Amino acid sequence: MYKISDNIAKVQARIRKAELDYHREPGSVQLIAVSKTKSADEIRSAYDCGLNNFAENYLQEALDKMRVLQDLAITWHFIGPIQSKKTRHVAENFDWVHSIDRYKVAARLSEQRPNNLPPLKICLQVNISNESSKSGFSVAELPSIFDAVAELPQLQLRGLMAIPKKCANLTQQRKVFAQVASSLRELALTKKPKIALNTLSMGMSNDLEAAIAAGSTMVRIGTDIFGPRS
Numbered sequence: 163m164y165k166i167s168d169n170i171a172k173v174q175a176r177i178r179k180a181e182l183d184y185h186r187e188p189g190s191v192q193l194i195a196v197s198k199t200k201s202a203d204e205i206r207s208a209y210d211c212g213l214n215n216f217a218e219n220y221l222q223e224a225l226d227k228m229r230v231l232q233d234l235a236i237t238w239h240f241i242g243p244i245q246s247k248k249t250r251h252v253a254e255n256f257d258w259v260h261s262i263d264r265y266k267v268a269a270r271l272s273e274q275r276p277n278n279l280p281p282l283k284i285c286l287q288v289n290i291s292n293e294s295s296k297s298g299f300s301v302a303e304l305p306s307i308f309d310a311v312a313e314l315p316q317l318q319l320r321g322l323m324a325i326p327k328k329c330a331n332l333t334q335q336r337k338v339f340a341q342v343a344s345s346l347r348e349l350a351l352t353k354k355p356k357i358a359l360n361t362l363s364m365g366m367s368n369d370l371e372a373a374i375a376a377g378s379t380m381v382r383i384g385t386d387i388f389g390p391r392s
């Protein structure tokens with residue numbers, strides 16, 4: 163039996179060490195627990211250990227767990243592929259969406275975000291390794307999609323998300339993450355009013371150190387918190 167509190171402590175220690183090693187401000191990297199395929203009880207245990215940001219990939223599964231966990235003050239992140247037919251539930255139930263990969267999805271989320279909720283915080287997903295199997299915008303597409311999404315009233319554009327392919331070593335992995343960071347800096351140069359472009363959602367269980375070295379502000383950790391997914 164694994165102890166979730168030990169896993170969380172280990173991940174938090176890795177984040178702290180990476181912040182120190184790479185001269186990042188202590189506390190500048192937020193831990194997002196990826197709870198896909200894990201039960202509501204497991205989320206509750208992680209919450210009891212002090213985590214309150216959870217990310218899900220599959221809509222129906224997420225909605226089922228949210229219902230059971232209504233009593234907890236959780237910030238919910240959607241990180242999976244979004245079907246444009248299913249945007250309404252995402253708009254109504256999540257605080258963040260990291261996986262915006264089409265303008266149409268962004269427009270629908272803005273339209274369907276209830277007025278009594280704050281604007282939905284979003285990241286544009288970048289396909290940094292240009293893999294045809296991965297979703298996301300190419301670096302070249304970013305400026306125009308950025309301009310278009312920035313106009314959507316019920317969304318708050320916060321940054322970029324990437325899931326780069328696995329590289330042979332930390333140096334190479336870090337270089338790929340650094341390309342995402344530099345794309346964000348270039349977008350930030352356009353200085354659009356009202357936009358706080360300060361989020362780099364990158365880094366998972368296997369590559370969080372490389373991501374933090376490159377400037378990540380949110381690491382999405384599943385396996386190293388909840389154990390392997392079956």
Ligand SMILES: *Cc1c(COP(=O)(O)O)cnc(C)c1O
Pocket residue numbers: 196198219241242325366367368382383384385386
């Ligand atoms: C599953 C998933 C994660 C977590 O990956 P681990 O390797 O289990 O830490 C992070 N981000 C996304 C988008 C995922 O789908």
